[in-house]
Amino acid sequence: MNDREGDRMTPDIIVGCIVLFAALIVNAALALWGRRTIEKIADKQLGSARDIVQELDAKGDS
Amino acid sequence: MSGKTELSSELSRDLSLFHITMMGLGMMIGAGVFIGIGNGVAHAGPGGVLLTFALNGVLAMFTAMSYAELSSAIPRAGGAYNFARLGFGRGTSFVAGWMEWFASSVAGSLYAVTFAIYLVRFVSIILGLKLTGTPLLVTEKTVALVVAAFFIYINYRGASETGRVGAFFTLGQTLFLVLIGAVGLIVVARDPSRLQNFSPFMPNGWGKLLCTMGITYVAFEGYEVIAQAGDEAVDARRNLPKAMIYSVVIVTFTYVAVAFASLVAVKTGVAGVNIPAWEWIGQFGARGFGEAVSRLMPAGNFWLTLAVIFASTSALNATIYSATRASYALGRDHMLPPVFATISGKTQTPWVALVATGVIVSVVATLLPTKDVASSASIMFLFLFFLVNICVIKIRRNMGDELTYGFLMPLFPLLPVLAIVCQAVLAVWLVHMSPIAWIVAPVWILSGLLVYRFYSRSRVKATEHEIFVLEEEEAPVRGDEYRIMVALANPDTALSLVRNTYAICAAKNAGVELLHMVPVPDQVPLADAERYMVAGKEAIGETMLYLAPQFPSSSTIRYCRNVARGIVSAVREKGTDLLIMGWQGRTVSRGFTLGSTLDPVVERVPCNVVIFKDCGDKKFRRVLVPVAGGPNAVFALEMAGVLADKNEGKVVAFTIKHPKAAEWFDVEGLVKSHAERLLPRDRIEIKSIVHDDVVTAILQEAENEDAGYDMVAMGCSLEPFIRQVGRDSIPQAVARLCTKPMVMAKSSAGIRSWISKWI
Numbered sequence: 112m113n114d115r116e117g118d119r120m121t122p123d124i125i126v127g128c129i130v131l132f133a134a135l136i137v138n139a140a141l142a143l144w145g146r147r148t149i150e151k152i153a154d155k156q157l158g159s160a161r162d163i164v165q166e167l168d169a170k171g172d173s
Numbered sequence: 174m175s176g177k178t179e180l181s182s183e184l185s186r187d188l189s190l191f192h193i194t195m196m197g198l199g200m201m202i203g204a205g206v207f208i209g210i211g212n213g214v215a216h217a218g219p220g221g222v223l224l225t226f227a228l229n230g231v232l233a234m235f236t237a238m239s240y241a242e243l244s245s246a247i248p249r250a251g252g253a254y255n256f257a258r259l260g261f262g263r264g265t266s267f268v269a270g271w272m273e274w275f276a277s278s279v280a281g282s283l284y285a286v287t288f289a290i291y292l293v294r295f296v297s298i299i300l301g302l303k304l305t306g307t308p309l310l311v312t313e314k315t316v317a318l319v320v321a322a323f324f325i326y327i328n329y330r331g332a333s334e335t336g337r338v339g340a341f342f343t344l345g346q347t348l349f350l351v352l353i354g355a356v357g358l359i360v361v362a363r364d365p366s367r368l369q370n371f372s373p374f375m376p377n378g379w380g381k382l383l384c385t386m387g388i389t390y391v392a393f394e395g396y397e398v399i400a401q402a403g404d405e406a407v408d409a410r411r412n413l414p415k416a417m418i419y420s421v422v423i424v425t426f427t428y429v430a431v432a433f434a435s436l437v438a439v440k441t442g443v444a445g446v447n448i449p450a451w452e453w454i455g456q457f458g459a460r461g462f463g464e465a466v467s468r469l470m471p472a473g474n475f476w477l478t479l480a481v482i483f484a485s486t487s488a489l490n491a492t493i494y495s496a497t498r499a500s501y502a503l504g505r506d507h508m509l510p511p512v513f514a515t516i517s518g519k520t521q522t523p524w525v526a527l528v529a530t531g532v533i534v535s536v537v538a539t540l541l542p543t544k545d546v547a548s549s550a551s552i553m554f555l556f557l558f559f560l561v562n563i564c565v566i567k568i569r570r571n572m573g574d575e576l577t578y579g580f581l582m583p584l585f586p587l588l589p590v591l592a593i594v595c596q597a598v599l600a601v602w603l604v605h606m607s608p609i610a611w612i613v614a615p616v617w618i619l620s621g622l623l624v625y626r627f628y629s630r631s632r633v634k635a636t637e638h639e640i641f642v643l644e645e646e647e648a649p650v651r652g653d654e655y656r657i658m659v660a661l662a663n664p665d666t667a668l669s670l671v672r673n674t675y676a677i678c679a680a681k682n683a684g685v686e687l688l689h690m691v692p693v694p695d696q697v698p699l700a701d702a703e704r705y706m707v708a709g710k711e712a713i714g715e716t717m718l719y720l721a722p723q724f725p726s727s728s729t730i731r732y733c734r735n736v737a738r739g740i741v742s743a744v745r746e747k748g749t750d751l752l753i754m755g756w757q758g759r760t761v762s763r764g765f766t767l768g769s770t771l772d773p774v775v776e777r778v779p780c781n782v783v784i785f786k787d788c789g790d791k792k793f794r795r796v797l798v799p800v801a802g803g804p805n806a807v808f809a810l811e812m813a814g815v816l817a818d819k820n821e822g823k824v825v826a827f828t829i830k831h832p833k834a835a836e837w838f839d840v841e842g843l844v845k846s847h848a849e850r851l852l853p854r855d856r857i858e859i860k861s862i863v864h865d866d867v868v869t870a871i872l873q874e875a876e877n878e879d880a881g882y883d884m885v886a887m888g889c890s891l892e893p894f895i896r897q898v899g900r901d902s903i904p905q906a907v908a909r910l911c912t913k914p915m916v917m918a919k920s921s922a923g924i925r926s927w928i929s930k931w932i
Contacts, residue, residue, distance in 0.1 A: 121372065121373070121374065123220065123373065123374040123375050124220065124371065124372065124374045127220040127223075127224060127374045127375065130224055130227070130228070131220075131223055131224055131227050131429075134224070134227035134228050134230065134231050135227055135230075135425070135426065135429065137231050137234075138227070138230045138231055138234050138421070138422055138425050138426075139422060139426075141234050141238065141418070141583070142234070142418045142419070142421070142422040144583055145238065145241065145414065145415075145418040145580065145582075146415060146418065148580060148581065148583075149245075149411055149414055149415055149579060149580050152578065152579055152580065152581070153410075153411050153579065157578075159573060159576070159577070159578070160569055160573030160576070160578055160581060161573060163578055163581045164581065167581070
């Protein structure tokens with residue numbers, strides 16, 4: 112590492128970091144969305160897929 | 174269905190959200206992550222291993238969403254077996270349960286052996302105690318058997334004990350991994366030069382990423398065990414999906430943090446490391462993680478060994494639990510001997526299924542080479558996930574209205590489709606890893622098919638979602654006969670519906686099947702359904718008298734929980750060409766266009782459909798048929814010709830051009846190109862008008878007294894009922910508003926009907 116190669120931001124590192132953070136964000140976003148949906152379905156006592164899709168559509172969530 | 178032979182089978186509900194989340198984590202954080210990091214670094218490099226865990230996390234989340242949706246709707250022990258039962262029927266579900274039982278049991282034996290190896294290592298190397306007089310292998314196998322027996326006993330003690338003990342071990346190992354991640358961040362904060370270990374980021378290219386994803390995907394398959402807790406979880410509809418989502422997101426972030434810490438644990442040029450850190454870690458392969466972590470913290474080797482022991486035990490506990498519930502579910506539905514569903518009166522656990530699972534775990538742990546069999550288990554898990562992702566699409570499509578969901582995934586069906594594609598790639602990759610696994614897995618599946626064929630098929634107990642034939646009267650059927658099915662609902666209108674059918678039967682020289690579905694409320698046992706069939710018998714009897722002298726006629730009375738699915742099932746089973754139904758002309762169910770039965774039937778049946786509205790016993794001299802192209806319009810024209818009075822009946826093909834449209838629709842061309850199916854040309858009139866509102870134009874024309882229409886026939890193109898909420902297509906709007914007798918015709922020639930015929 113004497114040539115200080117490690118200090119350079121190569122295209123691989125840039126793309127890799129973008130993919131890495133994007134994957135983590137997608138993962139966390141799906142988890143948060145899922146939790147919110149579960150609570151909403153339970154609170155509003157929704158049941159069928161139709162009712163839930165209708166409710167989420169109305170709120171622009173789906 | 175006799176009550177005397179039924180076994181009492183109910184599990185106790187005492188697993189909280191924390192317990193089931195920990196069970197999922199326990200199954201995930203097993204050998205996969207410890208072995209996967211070293212191998213991952215060797216193949217994909219320092220950046221590749223981080224991406225491996227992050228991308229696997231996304232892929233696992235897709236399948237977790239499918240599991241979460243299905244578990245929230247069908248919260249019963251059995252997991253993928255239950256989903257396949259509902260989505261595909263008995264044969265496929267048996268194979269799913271059979272694979273699930275074997276895969277989980279073999280995974281359990283693998284964890285028992287892993288525990289034994291590390292415990293013996295811990296005792297002999299780290300604590301410095303010498304094991305003398307007994308060969309190492311025998312000692313390890315003995316320890317594996319003892320630990321397997323211990324966890325079988327823990328599982329026997331009950332779900333709560335299982336959850337508590339598993340939670341204790343899982344919490345320990347998860348905290349340890351989080352600690353490693355935290356130490357890694359502290360080390361980098363103190364010495365940022367260690368970030369140079371990530372350069373080059375992907376030394377072996379991006380293609381290697383797929384290989385490492387395949388190796389480590391096993392470290393994400395914990396949602397199966399959570400699904401198995403459906404009968405035992407508190408507030409299962411809400412907690413099962415939450416536990417699945419939480420466990421995936423926790424392991425994803427933990428794995429990424431741990432992989433990061435492993436890579437910064439080693440510093441090039443220090444303590445004998447003369448090559449780039451990632452190469453140094455990678456050269457140890459599966460042990461790479463341990464070698465790296467031992468340099469990260471004081472007594473790293475000790476703590477690591479302890480963590481692996483914790484991980485193996487929690488994974489063993491979870492897999493025994495999962496395998497037991499899979500075989501319990503097979504026994505519960507009599508696919509395996511019902512004794513498998515025997516519940517201990519003392520501990521409320523399925524002890525026979527547990528013993529059977531214990532036998533498999535013990536035999537495999539002591540006698541068989543576990544590496545290849547474990548690969549077979551991985552392939553079966555991938556097959557299971559593949560199946561579950563198809564199930565989630567099929568079940569929402571076919572039963573979305575009758576199930577009670579606690580969770581619905583976003584971006585449906587994109588996520589399961591993506592998961593299916595990725596899992597297929599990973600399963601193929603496993604061929605390269607263990608060719609023997611691709612022999613063992615099919616052999617196990619084949620043996621399952623034989624068990625099903627010679628044992629389960631004749632004994633299987635019907636579930637409440639299935640449909641039963643109460644009475645059936647078959648007429649001899651010619652092989653090439655056009656088959657018409659008339660679904661009768663109301664005895665008062667049955668005869669008028671059949672009278673309208675008469676003309677179609679004559680035109681098609683068809684055989685007729687009269688079907689009456691008896692809906693039985695959920696609260697009533699299916700065995701008591703007979704009292705609901707009196708009205709249906711009356712309707713069938715009357716219409717048979719009318720049709721039987723002229724056409725080959727059969728009749729069926731079935732009972733079911735849901736009429737729409739019963740009709741679709743009967744259409745598929747009988748190979749029906751045309752389904753005829755009646756519509757009362759109004760909808761009482763909110764959100765439906767034609768009703769909660771007609772909408773899903775029209776959407777799903779893989780045959781032509783004709784719906785009569787208020788047609789009675791009338792003569793139709795002039796029939797209005799709005800056309801704008803497509804198979805439904807042609808079919809509507811054809812049906813209009815069949816139903817129009819034989820001598821003086823005329824059909825008016827009616828087309829509307831919007832003022833801004835450049836061209837007229839070519840009705841003449843349409844009629845010419847389908848001349849053989851339609852009335853002679855001199856009995857078809859063509860009428861074209863310009864109007865900016867198609868629905869209004871059709872309704873005005875239908876009510877035009879000068880034109881003297883007796884009936885309106887229209888192509889019926891319902892949107893998928895799940896998506897049509899808040900929208901009204903032209904046929905739907907006309908159907909609701911038109912006061913004339915009406916016939917709606919849907920052809921099976923469209924691409925969607927073709928797909929539904931084959932799926």
